[in-house]
Amino acid sequence: xxxxxxxxxxxxxxxxxxxxxxxxxxxxxxxxxxxxxxxxxxxxxxxxxxxxxxxxxxxxxxxxxxxxxxxxxxxxxxxxxxxxxxxxxxxxxxxxxxxxxxxxxxxxxxxxxxxxxxxxxxxxxxxxxxxxxxxxxxxxxxxxxxxxxxxxxxxxxxxxxxxxxxxxxxxxxxxxxxxxxxxxxxxxxxxxxxxxxxxxxxxxxxxxxxxxxxxxxxxxxxxxxxxxxxxxxxxxxxxxxxxxxxxxxxxxxxxxxxxxxxxxxxxxxxxxxxxxxxxxxxxxxxxxxxxxxxxxxxxxxxxxxxxxxxxxxxxxxxxxxxxxxxxxxxxxxxxxxxxxxxxxxxxxxxxxxxxxxxxxxxxxxxxxxxxxxxxxxxxxxxxxxxxxxxxxxxxxxxxxxxxxxxxxxxxxxxxxxxxxxxxxxxxxxxxxxxxxxxxxxxxxxxxxxxxxxxxxxxxxxxxxxxxxxxxxxxxxxxxxxxxxxxxxxxxxxxxxxxxxxxxxxxxxxxxxxxxxxxxxxxxxxxxxxxxxxxxxxxxxxxxxxxxxxxxxxxxxxxxxxxxxxxxxxxxxxxxxxxxxxxxxxxxxxxxxxxxxxxxxxxxxxxxxxxxxxxxxxxxxxxxxxxx
Numbered sequence: 001x002x003x004x005x006x007x008x009x010x011x012x013x014x015x016x017x018x019x020x021x022x023x024x025x026x027x028x029x030x031x032x033x034x035x036x037x038x039x040x041x042x043x044x045x046x047x048x049x050x051x052x053x054x055x056x057x058x059x060x061x062x063x064x065x066x067x068x069x070x071x072x073x074x075x076x077x078x079x080x081x082x083x084x085x086x087x088x089x090x091x092x093x094x095x096x097x098x099x100x101x102x103x104x105x106x107x108x109x110x111x112x113x114x115x116x117x118x119x120x121x122x123x124x125x126x127x128x129x130x131x132x133x134x135x136x137x138x139x140x141x142x143x144x145x146x147x148x149x150x151x152x153x154x155x156x157x158x159x160x161x162x163x164x165x166x167x168x169x170x171x172x173x174x175x176x177x178x179x180x181x182x183x184x185x186x187x188x189x190x191x192x193x194x195x196x197x198x199x200x201x202x203x204x205x206x207x208x209x210x211x212x213x214x215x216x217x218x219x220x221x222x223x224x225x226x227x228x229x230x231x232x233x234x235x236x237x238x239x240x241x242x243x244x245x246x247x248x249x250x251x252x253x254x255x256x257x258x259x260x261x262x263x264x265x266x267x268x269x270x271x272x273x274x275x276x277x278x279x280x281x282x283x284x285x286x287x288x289x290x291x292x293x294x295x296x297x298x299x300x301x302x303x304x305x306x307x308x309x310x311x312x313x314x315x316x317x318x319x320x321x322x323x324x325x326x327x328x329x330x331x332x333x334x335x336x337x338x339x340x341x342x343x344x345x346x347x348x349x350x351x352x353x354x355x356x357x358x359x360x361x362x363x364x365x366x367x368x369x370x371x372x373x374x375x376x377x378x379x380x381x382x383x384x385x386x387x388x389x390x391x392x393x394x395x396x397x398x399x400x401x402x403x404x405x406x407x408x409x410x411x412x413x414x415x416x417x418x419x420x421x422x423x424x425x426x427x428x429x430x431x432x433x434x435x436x437x438x439x440x441x442x443x444x445x446x447x448x449x450x451x452x453x454x455x456x457x458x459x460x461x462x463x464x465x466x467x468x469x470x471x472x473x474x475x476x477x478x479x480x481x482x483x484x485x486x487x488x489x490x491x492x493x494x495x496x497x498x499x500x501x502x503x504x505x506x507x508x509x510x511x512x513x514x515x516x517x518x519x520x521x522x523x524x525x526x527x528x529x530x531x532x533x534x535x536x537x538x539x540x541x542x543x544x545x546x547x548x549x550x551x552x553x554x555x556x557x558x559x560x561x562x563x564x565x566x567x568x569x570x571x572x573x574x575x576x577x578x579x580x581x582x583x584x585x586x587x588x589x590x591x592x593x594x595x596x597x598x599x600x601x602x603x604x605x606x607x608x609x610x611x612x613x614x615x616x617x618x619x620x621x622x623x624x625x626x627x
Contacts, residue, residue, distance in 0.1 A: 002027045010057040010081050010108060021058065021256050025050045028077045029284040031088065033303055039091050040299040040423060041099050042073035044282040044292040045144070048174050048253070052142070052277060053077040055259035056170075059267065060138055066110040066126050070119035070143040072100030073297075074172070075109075082108040092423040094598030099424060110139075114427020115392070116365045117147040120156030120169055127160075127167045138168060138267060145173040146342060149364030154243075161244030166269045169245070172253065174279045174292075240274040249276025254283060293345060315479045318472040319416055321451045323348025325458050325486070326385065330356055335383045336462060339374050341367045347387035347416055367392050371399035371411070378409040383462050387414040390430025390471065391421070401440050404467050408442040411468075412461040418447065418471035419510055419560035420604055425597030430471075431590055434537050435565035437469050444468045444491060445537040447509030451477030453535070455486040463488055473510045473560070475600065494541035500528030503618055504552040506545060508534045508567045511558040511588075511609070518614035527618055537567050542574050549575060554621045555585045560609055563589040586617040 003020060004027035007013055016024065028050050036043045054077070056067060062082070069075045079097065080088055083106065090096025101109035111122045123141035130137060147153055148171070160167050237247030248266065251258055259277065266273045281296075282288025287306025288295035300309040316324075330336045330352065337359040340347050344362050353360040363370045367388055374384035393400075393415055404411050418430040437445050444466060448454040454472050461468040497512065498519055507515040512533045519529050530548055534541065549555060557568040568587040575583075588609055595603060604610040619626050 004028055004031055004080065004085060007081050009083055010062050013054060013057055013081055018256060021054050025054060028080055031080060032076045033285055035088055035091050037301050037303045039093060041092055042297050044288045044295040045074040046076035047285055047288055048279040048281045048283045049074040049172060050077045051254045051256050051259060052172060055256055055263055056140060057081055058260055059263040060140060063107040065138040068110040068119045068123050068141045069101050069113060070147045071116050072113040075101050082106050092597055094602050098597060100427060117150035117153040119143045120153055123167050124156055124160045124165060127165045140168045140170060142170045142172055146365055150366055157243045160272045164271055167272050168266060168269060169274045171274060171276045172279055173276060174281045245272045245274040247274050250278045253277035253279035315476040317476050318451060318454055319348040321454050321477060322414055323351060325455045326352050327355060329462055337377060337382050337384050339370050339384050339386045341365055341370045341388055349387055367396040368399045371396040372403045374411045375403040375409045378411050383410060385412040385414055387416060389417040390415045390433045391428045394432060394436065397436055405440045405442045408466045410465050413469040415469055415471040417474045419473045420600045421474050422600045423597050426594035429595045431562050431595060433471055434561050434567050438538050438570060442466055443538060446535060447471045447537065449512035449533050450480050452480045452482050455482050456489050459486045460488040478513060492536050492539035492541055494535050494544050495533040497531040497533050498529060500530050502527045503529040504548050504555045505529050505558060506532045506534055506571060507558040508537060509560060511560050514611045515558055515614060517611035521615050522618055525624065527622060537570060540570055540574050545571060546578055546580055549580050549583055553583045555583050556588060556614060556617050558588045558614060561589055563587055564592055584621055586621060588613055588617060
């Protein structure tokens with residue numbers, strides 16, 4: 001039995017020696033690699049945070065003390081030592097444990113996370129609630145350097161410093177370059193400055209200086225500035241000191257002895273504290289250390305080589321199609337620029353960035369800025385294409401509405417991962433975009449049924465004089481050939497895919513393929529269907545839909561989206577506005593709930609939005625027996 005198997009709760013590690021903790025760190029890394037190689041997941045970030053995790057649990061008392069992981073993709077070690085080792089094989093699996101922290105999953109998970117840069121704001125809220133409840137336990141927010149590119153993190157820092165709450169923020173820095181000599185010196189000084197005796201002496205001396213008549217406040221401020229200037233000279237802490245945080249670091253995030261010593265020193269602080277630790281992404285697994293970007297979010301792989309186990313079927317993903325079409329369009333249209341928010345690989349824009357570096361912008365985890373920046377570009381004649389995942393674009397709702405749509409700036413939103421995303425779960429499913437975009441004046445919304453249509457929609461979008469959103473799914477296309485020179489679509493015009501007299505199926509995006517599958521099964525049951533590929537959520541092809549709704553009184557609307565305010569709602573509103581009545585309708589989509597993690601096809605079946613669900617709804621509308 002290895003040491004990890006003896007750890008049932010985080011309290012068990014407090015019984016270990018520091019030497020045993022280092023052995024435990026090795027066991028944890030092996031367990032993480034073993035499971036992620038089979039299940040996929042966020043490997044590099046979790047391997048980099050092992051020692052930091054152990055030090056936090058060794059020093060603090062969870063769950064009485066509250067630990068919040070920003071995003072949560074670095075929390076695998078945390079899960080393993082908080083009673084989830086026995087079920088860790090179910091990581092990101094259907095009905096298994098989440099790849100992020102969830103309040104409902106463990107009392108040691110201080111906050112449900114999944115999106116970036118929330119830990120400081122949430123931590124401050126929890127910290128102040130504890131203060132009002134006369135609870136003096138600690139709150140620790142761990143945030144990565146990437147998450148500090150978002151404005152929300154600075155809003156949290158600003159209010160924390162203003163309220164003088166005793167929040168402990170740990171900056172897990174695995175990307176910034178710090179010279180070894182500076183790191184060693186600042187590590188020593190930080191451990192010295194953070195000692196309880198020195199902090200107490202410093203506070204007492206400050207009180208003494210302030211007590212001096214007339215000149216006390218002036219001398220205190222001079223002393224304070226001198227100390228800050230000295231610390232700034234040998235540490236990168238000026239920014240955090242400006243927010244009224246006591247800054248310590250950088251500390252080697254893989255040196256357990258140093259981590260434990262300084263965490264003990266900064267427990268129960270009187271004022272906000274920021275501890276800066278430096279870590280290595282993928283620590284302990286050479287392939288991940290060499291290629292941390294690939295192993296940030298990885299599928300199954302062979303442990304000995306690090307190579308993917310996935311066998312390609314030769315069909316490109318929608319992301320790849322988007323990326324290749326962007327390169328082609330940019331070659332002939334110098335006004336096209338690409339904008340993304342820390343996801344150049346995930347959105348397929350690497351080739352574009354290499355070929356057109358002056359026309360590519362990665363703004364960091366700052367979706368709000370990305371949108372308003374793009375509006376500015378557009379206002380001066382450029383054609384910005386903003387490539388962001390559906391779940392992350394939610395963060396920029398006001399910027400789309402206010403900065404893009406009011407003046408109808410021709411910004412193109414390439415919304416990747418629309419619909420069921422899969423193993424990343426409820427925080428990442430792209431199931432709300434139709435609803436939050438459809439209400440915006442001047443916005444045009446499209447969703448392709450296949451990769452050929454995606455290429456045509458992109459051409460349509462860059463030639464349209466107004467805001468456009470193209471929403472496409474995660475994963476491979478259906479295998480159709482893409483035109484060498486894709487032609488634009490007529491805005492607001494749908495496509496009749498099949499004609500039949502018994503049933504009208506109106507579908508959008510990926511759901512069109514499910515409707516076509518269902519049609520084949522319905523033919524065997526004696527039901528002939530007209531299938532409309534809507535193509536556009538806004539504007540709808542009202543004339544075409546009304547024409548068929550007046551002829552065919554049994555209607556099914558299908559979308560991979562929540563039903564509330566989605567595509568089906570748009571169709572119903574349009575029919576009502578045009579006084580079309582007398583039909584029977586079934587809407588197929590996601591009910592008002594969050595979709596958990598699991599394989600995409602399994603989730604579509606479980607949430608009843610696949611071809612089988614369409615067949616069942618059709619049989620019910622026709623009063624036929626459902627097998």
